[in-house]
Amino acid sequence: MGTTLSTSRPRPGRPRSRVRLVTIGLAAAILAVPSAVAAADDAGAPQAPGDSLRAIAAREGLRIGTAVDMAKLGTDTAYTSVVADQFSVVTPENVMKWDAVEPTRGTYDWQAADRLVSFAEQHDQLVRGHTLMWHNQLPGWLTSGVADGSIGTAELRDILHQHVTDEVGHFRGRIWQWDVANEVFANSWDSHPLADGVNGDDFWVQHLGEGVIADVFRWAHQADPKALLMYNDYNITGEDGTNAKFQAVYDFVKRLRAQGVPIDGIGEQGHLDTQYGFDPQTFQADLQAFGDLGLKVAVTEADVRTFVSGTGADEVPTDQLAAFAQPYEFSAMLTGCRLVRQCISFTAWGVDDGDSWIPNTFSGEGYGLLYDARLRPKQAYFALRQDLLLGLSAHRTDG
Ligand code: 9MR
Numbered sequence: 001m002g003t004t005l006s007t008s009r010p011r012p013g014r015p016r017s018r019v020r021l022v023t024i025g026l027a028a029a030i031l032a033v034p035s036a037v038a039a040a041d042d043a044g045a046p047q048a049p050g051d052s053l054r055a056i057a058a059r060e061g062l063r064i065g066t067a068v069d070m071a072k073l074g075t076d077t078a079y080t081s082v083v084a085d086q087f088s089v090v091t092p093e094n095v096m097k098w099d100a101v102e103p104t105r106g107t108y109d110w111q112a113a114d115r116l117v118s119f120a121e122q123h124d125q126l127v128r129g130h131t132l133m134w135h136n137q138l139p140g141w142l143t144s145g146v147a148d149g150s151i152g153t154a155e156l157r158d159i160l161h162q163h164v165t166d167e168v169g170h171f172r173g174r175i176w177q178w179d180v181a182n183e184v185f186a187n188s189w190d191s192h193p194l195a196d197g198v199n200g201d202d203f204w205v206q207h208l209g210e211g212v213i214a215d216v217f218r219w220a221h222q223a224d225p226k227a228l229l230m231y232n233d234y235n236i237t238g239e240d241g242t243n244a245k246f247q248a249v250y251d252f253v254k255r256l257r258a259q260g261v262p263i264d265g266i267g268e269q270g271h272l273d274t275q276y277g278f279d280p281q282t283f284q285a286d287l288q289a290f291g292d293l294g295l296k297v298a299v300t301e302a303d304v305r306t307f308v309s310g311t312g313a314d315e316v317p318t319d320q321l322a323a324f325a326q327p328y329e330f331s332a333m334l335t336g337c338r339l340v341r342q343c344i345s346f347t348a349w350g351v352d353d354g355d356s357w358i359p360n361t362f363s364g365e366g367y368g369l370l371y372d373a374r375l376r377p378k379q380a381y382f383a384l385r386q387d388l389l390l391g392l393s394a395h396r397t398d399g
Contacts, residue, residue, distance in 0.1 A: 053381075054088035056388040057346075062338065063126060064384075065089035065347030067301065069355050070112040073119060078375050082351055084123045089176065089345050091128040091300070092116050097137040101167060105141045110170055117174050126176035128300065128347065131232065132164050133216045134182040135203035146207065157208055161219055168223035177298060177345070179232040179267055180220045181213050185249055188240055197248025213252075214261045221262035228344075232267035232300055237336075238282035239272065246286045254293055265296035265342075270333050271349070273365070274306040274317075274325040284336035291342030299337050301349035303368035304329045304380070305358045313374040315353055315366050326367060327380040334384050338391065351375070 048055045053064040066087045072079045083090065094100055095112035102108055120127045142159065145151035151159065168178065184202045186193035192200035198210045205212065220229050231253060236246045249266070256263050268287060272278055287297045306322040308315045317323045337343035350356045354373030359366045370381040 048085050048088075051385070052086045053385060053388065054086055056385065056392065058088060059392055060338070060388075062343070063089040063345040065091060065128065065345055066351050067091045067093040067130075067347065067349045068116055069093050069350070070095045070116060072355065073116065079351060079355075082371065082375060084119075084125075087125065089126045089128060089347060090116060090120050091130050091347055093130075093350065094137070096130055096167070097134070098142070098163060099137045099139045102139055102163070105139070108166065108170075113171075117171060121174070126345075127171075127174065128298075128345070129168075129171060129175040129178040129227070130300075131179040131182040132167060132220060133160065133180065133184075133204055133212070136183075138203070143203075153207060157212070160204070160208070160212070160216070164216055164219040165223050168220050168227065172224045173226065175224065175227045177228040177230050177265065177267075177296075178220055178224075179300065180216050180229045180263075182232045183234065184210075184213060185233055185236070185245055185252075187235055187245060188242065196252055197245065198252070214256055214259070217256070217261050217263050228264040228296060229262055230265040230267045230296075230298065230300075231263060232269065234269040234271050234301070236266070237268050237286040238279055239276070241277060243282060243286070246289075250286075250289060250293075253290070253295065257293060257295075263295070265298060265344075266290045267298050267300035269349075270299045270302035272302075272304045272329050272333070273362075274304060274319075274322045274329065278329050278332065280332035280336055283333065284339055287336055287340045287343060291340050295342065297337070297340060297343045298345045298347070299333055299343070300345075300347050302330065302333055302347060303349045303356065303358065305362060305365045305368040307364050308366040312354060313372045313376070315373065317367055322367075323379070327378070327383040330370070330380040331383040331387055334387055338387075353378075 057064045064087055066083060068083055068090045070092065073083060074080055092113055095116065101110060101113060117127055142151065146156060184199055184205060185197055186199035190199050190201060194200045194205070194210060198205055198213070200206065217229050220227070231249065233245075233249060236249050238246060253263055253266065290297050304326045306326055307318045309318050310316050317326065334346050337346045348370055350369050352371035352373055352375050353366055353369050356366065356368050358368045370384070371377055
């Protein structure tokens, strides 16, 4: 299982002298690197500003990420600068999904995805590949073929195998983490959970049986033995208030590991909503439990939504306290990740509130991300930056 591209994180409790050096180094970096994308270091790679999220987090070996909208990257200059300056790992929000890469059967379109991977390489960023087996955003030719019976079970399995082999193979050596299987476990509201908690109504499970979950990991591993292979889902760190989904995923991946299935990590998506409770202790404990299985963990799609009035950059939380809950929950998720040594990256699901899936899915809600629609950093952004800085200066009274 792959480790070449992975970062290893220091355990909490670093030697004092190193912390002091790091703090001084950071101060120097903040003064020395005023602007980002335009500046280039000796190796030719553009440098991020010293006070950016990515620069501060790099000092503790953590990658900070964002989902990227390829309709904006490279065309919207301000957006592109934020992606380059602030983040050290990127996830394609949509362009690696099956409907995007193979809209017509047998004809691949890698253009947008290739462009993101090249951008990442030019900006010293890693890439989270998203996603290989998911019930959503499947090409029409596939879903209609299954629905009308022209694609039978054996052929469907071959098609999935080919898809995983071709996509992972296409990007071989250039993807840090792959979200291999996405959202196959049942939530409390799903109607047909299987005995082990897998969602019996999931498209792939329904048609190919739950054994396919282990198979996609095996196929992905064959195609790129060095990529970190992740299972990615939401509500798997107690957000549903019961921890039942966590337990099901935990038991399942423990069995997969015991069977030698090449799964390297768990992606906790981190889609929170201020109207529901959030328990940072459970969040951290669940991430730690996955880590203790020998898995890496990552927060892969963080956002914290709330009810809003106004639109665009004038969007404000309707409940004044939600304006505090939003940065708090972001901060608590980052802290939970940082306290778990196996947590290798923390990714927000988009850059700004003007470009988020939230308002399209949850009527009346928004305000979920780190930047507003005019790309001004919000309190959540500053909270994360303060948290990261505090980590560097935590021992400053020592000397
Ligand atoms: O953010 C994505 C949005 O643009 C798409 O329309 C949507 C389609 O299902 O998928 C969104 O991303 C999802 C991600 O791929 C998997 N986890 C949930 C995310 C939000 O729906």
